[in-house]
Amino acid sequence: MKQLLYIEMDNCIGCRSCLAACTQCGGHDERNRNYVYDVNPLVNRQTIPLMCLHCVNPACARSCPAQAIQVTEEGAVLSALVEKCIGCQNCTIACPYGIPKFDEEQNLMYKCDLCYDRTKEGIPPMCASVCPTNTLQWITEEEFAAKQEKHRLGKWMSSRLPENPLEGETHVKINLPGILQGTEKLF
Amino acid sequence: MPKDKFFKVIENKVHPGEKLVPTHCSYCGMQCGMNLRVDTSSNTIIGVEPRYDWPVTLGKMCPKGVTAYQQTNHPDRILKPLIRDNPALKGTKEGFREASWDEAYDLIARRFKELQAEYGKDSLSVFSGVSMTNEKCYLTGKFARVALQTRYIDYNGRFCMSSAAAGFLRTFGVDRGSTLPWTDLHETDCLFIAGSNTAECHPTSMFRVWEVQSRGGYLIVADPRETPLARRADVHLDLRPGTDLALANCMVNLLIQGGYADENFIREHTGGFEEMAEVVKEFTPEYTSEITGVAPEKLIRAAEIYGKAPEAVVMFARGIEQQHKGADNVSAYTNMPLVTGKIGRPKSGVATFTGQGNGQGGREHGQKSDLLPGYRKITNPKHVEEVCKVWGITPEEMPQPGVSAYEMFELMEQKTIRGLYLLCSNPAVSAPNLNYVRKVMKELDFMVCSDMYLSESAEFADVILPSVTWSEDEGTVTNLEGRIIKINKAQEPLGESKPDWQIAVELAERLGRGQYFSHLKTARDVADEFRLATKGGYADYYGATWDKIEKQDGVFWPCKNEKDPGTPHMFLDKKFYHPDGKAKLCALPYRPPAEEPDETYPLRLTTGRVVYHYLSGNQTRRIPFLMDMCPEPYVEVHPETAAKYDIEHEEKVRLRTRRGECIYKVKITEAIRKDTVFVPYHFGHEGSVNLLTIPALDPMSRMPEFKVCAAEIDKLGAERPDGQAGRAGSGKTEKEAVHQ
Secondary structure, eight states, rough: OOOOEEEEGGGGOSHHHHHHHTTTTTSSSTOOEEEESSSSTOOOOOOEOOOOOSSOOOHHHHTTOOOOEETTOOOEEEEEEETTTOOHHHHHHOOOOOOOOTTTTTTTTEHHHHHHHHHHHTTTHHHHHHHHTTTTTEEEHHHHHHHHTTTTTTTBBSSSSSSSSSTBSSSSSSEESSSTTOOOOOO | OOOOTTTTEEEEEETTTTHHHHEESSSSOOOOOEEEEEEEETEEEEEEETTOOOOTTTTTOOHHHHHGGGGGGGOOOSSSSSEEOGGGGGTTOOOOEEEOHHHHHHHHHHHHHHHHHHOOGGGEEEEEEEEEEEEEHHHHHHHHISOOOOOOOEEGGGGGGGHHHHHHHHHSSSOOSSSOGGGGGGGGGHHHHHHHHHHHHHHHHHHHHHHHHTOEEEEEOOOOOOOHHTTTTTTTOOOOOOOOOHHHHHHHHHHHHHTTOOHHHHHHHHEHHHHHHHHTTTTTHHHHHHOOOHHHHHHHHHHHHHOSSSEEEEEHHHHHHSSTHHHHHHHHHHHHHHTTTSSSBBTTTEHHHHHHHHTTGTTBBSSTTEEEBBBBEEEEEEHHHHHHHHTTGGGGGSSSOOOOOOHHHHHHHSOOHHHHHHHHOHHHSSSSSHHHHHHHTTTTTTEEEEESOOOOTGGGGGGEBBOOGGGGEEEEEOOTSSEEEEEEEEEOOOOOOOOOHHHHHHHHHTTGGGGGGTTTTTTTHHHHHHHHHTTTSSSSOTTOOHHHHHHHHHHSSSOOOOTTTOOSSTTTTOOOOTTTSSOOOOOOOOOSSSSOOOOOSEEEEEEEOTOOOOOSTTTGGGGGGHHHHHSSEEEEEEEHHHHHHOTTTTTTEEEEEESSSEEEEEEETTSOOOOHHHHHEOGGGOOOOOGTTTEOOOOTOOOTTTTTTTEEEEEEEETTTSSBBBBSSSSTTTTTTTTO
């Protein structure tokens, strides 16, 4: 059953559990590879998580002269391969979302790999597993279709179609802020 | 147990060479399910995996939960008993030397006996906490009364949960923090949440809260700050700190006026309606707005939403409870479901968020100065007799009721109390009016502290006993739903550390009271005696065996016998626990906070939590990830207020009250009221905001008023009116018009 990461921005409370969880993932050397930003910290407490969106045609991989960034058949865009990465940092510049980070000591790029060791076994990524607010969800395509229906596809989804600006189609889906999209109040 | 819509069957990731030990988080009352990753070759905890099968939280964890395992093998752990021979060094980290358990026990037994011989049995005191298992809580109560034979035992729940307890006892005749299981929450139509920064304090409730809204239900939040919860509320009642009682009375008034009262329910199942209605009549939206600062139309809208909701849950937390009228606030908000009949059925009711891991169980089993196991009263001869039978003492031997936590410090100052056995608590950070509390702790004749780290309170001790973390012991705790759950052991105690129950048993033996304790060889032995001691009490755990807890994913109390599956929903039969079977609608006249802003202290100071730290921070301030996220305390100030004081974001200022002063970095945010400032309380030493808080106690629950006192900000580096350093020299009339 194919599943995907879905981000419901509105739900984020800025607890950064996803960051803490990311440090717990195997091979991450206790460093997180995802980010949470304060939208307007002097005004309110709105925060947004920023994870790798695992582009279908990722700029990071396209820009890599050493082909160090692999894309799995499930669509996960992996961290740079140690033996191939030449430390040129093209990927960090190419990514429109600012996801790949560079480890100066190891001369190596590292980024979210969608917890590939877990997701290939049908286990949700650590960030989505622990997210206490359901901001990050690991959902089936059927569940995603239901959400699209509810949120009136085309009105609110950001990463939806190939003609999308930025990097086009992504495997991770985002729902832009907007409370109660398509939901009628009960009474 | 029923599974809810969020439940999915997910296999756990098991890494080679490891095993997973299912247990629960060491922190707040949510008690999120988690699996500890244990390296099988070294039997050491090395990480955490979500516990997807736990029905309450489904693997979800906050950043504290994810990193909780790092406590166990932390380099700061105390691994051997520590003794300090030079009392002049009390209040510092200095002067401790390692000792054997024998030496420590001998010293404690000798000093305790000396003090009691000279000043009487009641010269010793026990101050405990409720982040411990039920078994430890129970045994601590027994240890004080049977081994030390002192009346003076109380616990840090006085700083946390006692107002909820007192309010519920008065209203329902029983105190179970939630009348419904958490798996009901997302199915309700309206959540009315007062005084709870749920997103930061109980984050793993949030997926259920958001679900209410995404189903089309409503969220009403009463909070002085625009917390992440309030930010998305349908109605945010942004009241002045300390004015909840007026707001609750107004809600009840509007519910009655709006025709939302359930007259049948009121007649059949409650008492005191007329008197209560008379009191709340005064609280019109306009009058309430004057007191609370909340716009009348918001009050009207909130009452209308709650009134119309077919099912609704009223929830609250420390925001309304940590006031010198906390118990009244609890009863006043509880009037809402009682007046509308929205209680005693699934999806409707009232619930309080428990701050400490075992905030519910810990208050039921005899750590409180006036309580015995099973919520029995120490002043009730029948209750005393029941417990004496289990303990093997005579009712004459049972000590009298003592005093509450803060009042114990007052007795220490008066030298009525001369010795202290402190465990699982850090009052040198978490008590109000800390300058005073620290002074009296320093002057104690003899103090023993059981802790896993050298906490701020342990710095005042003569002897420190190394205790274990939650992952090195087993037992039960009761989460915020009233669900009894099992904590499992994942690793052997590090170094020479020992579980508190074992320390109590061994110490009792040294004190010559071994005959009452020596049969307790394992945590399970304590559990069996403990269940027996609660049998027939209000909080009856007798049927909650460890096997049943495992089989059922927890057991809700009361659970009276082997066949009883427990009680997830309270009052389904509409029977309350007062002798007439009715709940009491309480008539509660409004009282202002103990200290109102004035010319000298024109601001209101309120305190609370951040998501990265737990209570006094003794545990979480040692975890690198959490410290990276929130390394120091700060004071939240509204931009307009900051402009009046001529202070900027991240500038350091002096915050002052009648009790003391602290220096904090300013955090400017529109999420706070203009007349209020906020400081998180998780920090020790000079950063502790409790140096400033007021020890005004609730007459019923004896809870201090942490949530509001009058304060003033001084810009650093300028002259102060009293000639001392500090006052802003801008000559602005900053004191005027900071009130909203």
